[in-house]
Amino acid sequence: MDHFSGARPDKNLKYRGLLQAYSRTNRTMGAKKSQGNVVVFRNLKPATDKAIELFANKNAQEEIILAPYEDYVKTFEEATAKLFAITPTVECVDELLTEEDEAAFVQAFRELIRVKNVLDCFTQFDFSTLPLDEQTFADFRSKYLDLYDKVRSEKEKEKVSILDDLDFEVELISRDKINVSYIINLLRNMQKKKPEEQAKARKQEAITDLSKDEGLQQDGLEKVIGNYLFTEKTPMRDDVIGIMEKRPSLRERRSVADRVIDKIKAFVETFIDGVS
Known part of the structure; x- marks a missing residue:
């Protein structure tokens, strides 16, 4: 302690x-x-x-300080229910018929990984109190990694797949820990600068412009940027596509998502990293 x-x-x-x-x-x-x-x-x-x-901002407490342990247990239970709705058993993963079904499983289990890694941060974490036991979690993880290997193989064959847009976050699986830097560390360069309403207005205007230019839901964009700041991890293509008002075609998704991701990085470099 x-x-x-x-x-x-x-x-x-x-x-x-x-x-x-x-x-x-x-x-x-x-x-x-x-x-x-x-x-x-x-x-x-x-x-x-x-x-x-x-x-940071007046709503930052929820992003910086972890919620009570019980809140994450509830979130894990909800994520488990969503996973079981798609694949009630580990064997069901092999019976998924379409790539859309496989993508749904990947997204559901990925959310479970994220929550489980947060639970790992708490000393009272105990798998026996959760609706998914540790062995079953490991078995689902194996199926998840099988799909990841499948996607990598198909990429080598230049086969277009819906799963290409998914980030499997395998680095979280291999460590089984969230290796996230505390967001306070991202604000080190801001600690000597007094808050200025004018700067905040420019930042908000830039977010609004980016939303309009790329046809993005502004609330969703702000959440993606917040996650980027919290995790220091490049936004995922499927998360970016998910906040688009109009989804691009399958063949355009990668290039469009990458363009938006580059703009998000530029925004952070200008309005966050560039602040001293």
């Missing part, structure tokens, strides 16, 4: 100093330490919320 390194337990911290103290607990050490666990001796929540609002 981590404490504030170099911080006095009897001293209230504010704003930048508070975030710096949190960030020090969050330095990862590979599989040994994938997240920070902070213990405080005073009620710092109001100050923490204010600090996050100053250096």
